[in-house]
Amino acid sequence: MENKTNYIIEEPTVTLSMHPKKFAMWLFIVTVVMIFASLTSAYIVRQAEGNWFEFQLPPIFYINSGIILLSSFTMHWAYLSAKKNNLEMVKLGVGLTTFLGLAFVVAQYFAWGELVKIDVFFVGNPSGSFLYVLTGLHAAHLISGVIFLIVVLFATFNYKVHSKNLTQIEMCTTYWHFLDGLWLYLFLFLSLNN
Numbered sequence: 488m489e490n491k492t493n494y495i496i497e498e499p500t501v502t503l504s505m506h507p508k509k510f511a512m513w514l515f516i517v518t519v520v521m522i523f524a525s526l527t528s529a530y531i532v533r534q535a536e537g538n539w540f541e542f543q544l545p546p547i548f549y550i551n552s553g554i555i556l557l558s559s560f561t562m563h564w565a566y567l568s569a570k571k572n573n574l575e576m577v578k579l580g581v582g583l584t585t586f587l588g589l590a591f592v593v594a595q596y597f598a599w600g601e602l603v604k605i606d607v608f609f610v611g612n613p614s615g616s617f618l619y620v621l622t623g624l625h626a627a628h629l630i631s632g633v634i635f636l637i638v639v640l641f642a643t644f645n646y647k648v649h650s651k652n653l654t655q656i657e658m659c660t661t662y663w664h665f666l667d668g669l670w671l672y673l674f675l676f677l678s679l680n681n
Contacts, residue, residue, distance in 0.1 A: 512658050516665050519628060523621070523669060527676055530617045534680065540612040541681055544674075545601035551594045552674050558587035559667040562636075566660040572650045574643060581640045581656075584663065588633040595626050614681070621673055625666070632666050635659050 505513075533539075565580025599619065602608075607615040639659045642648050648656050 506654055508654065509658055509661075512662060516662070519665075519669070522624070523673070526617070526621055526624070527673075530621070530676075530680065533613050533617070538612070540607070540614045542605055542607055542614070544678060544681060545598060545605070547594060547598045547601055548674060548677075551591055551598060552671065554587055554591045554594060555667050555670050558584050558591070559664055561587060562660050562663045566653075566656055569643075569648050569653055569656045570650055574646070574649065577643050577648060577656070578640065581636055581643060581659075585633055585636040585640060588629060588636060588663075592626055592629060592633070595622060598622070618677060618681075621677070625670055625673055628669070629666055632659075632663055635662060 561580050561583040565577050565584060568574075568576035568580055599622070602615070602618065607618065609616055609619040636659060639648060639656055642655055
């Protein structure tokens with residue numbers, strides 16, 4: 488009589504994993520989303536209470552929106568170039584994105600000057616205070632994005648960004664697109680609620 492033993496072979500389960508730095512970046516993005524969601528919610532609540540100075544956003548805000556949209560295209564172009572090992576185009580794309588990011592910050596400074604010309608100040612009516620806080624906080628995050636771009640640019644010049652090593656440029660691209668999307672949200676929010 489044959490002894491037949493049934494063996495159960497367990498298949499390894501596939502775990503969902505993410506690079507620890509990417510995970511940390513996503514946690515950071517979630518916290519930034521929560522900060523801006525709470526600020527825009529507070530904006531709506533405070534606006535409903537009255538004593539709200541209404542004004543139109545100066546035209547430079549539209550220019551800023553164009554600058555940041557263009558920077559999203561140059562960043563994505565740099566990322567696609569990295570996937571194809573076209574390092575010269577990566578350098579150009581990241582360099583252009585860095586320039587456009589700095590141009591946005593400078594233009595934002597001039598936008599605040601335009602707000603002062605129409606009597607919208609940081610101190611005084613809450614509508615101005617909210618506008619400066621929202622745009623200033625976004626500018627601070629954008630400066631962190633520009634620093635990240637500079638780090639990626641140096642890594643590219645040192646041949647550390649290529650199709651076999653995309654983590655850094657993937658993270659930078661994700662963060663930059665997030666900042667662009669955040670600005671578009673703020674711009675639309677402020678345009679519709681002023």
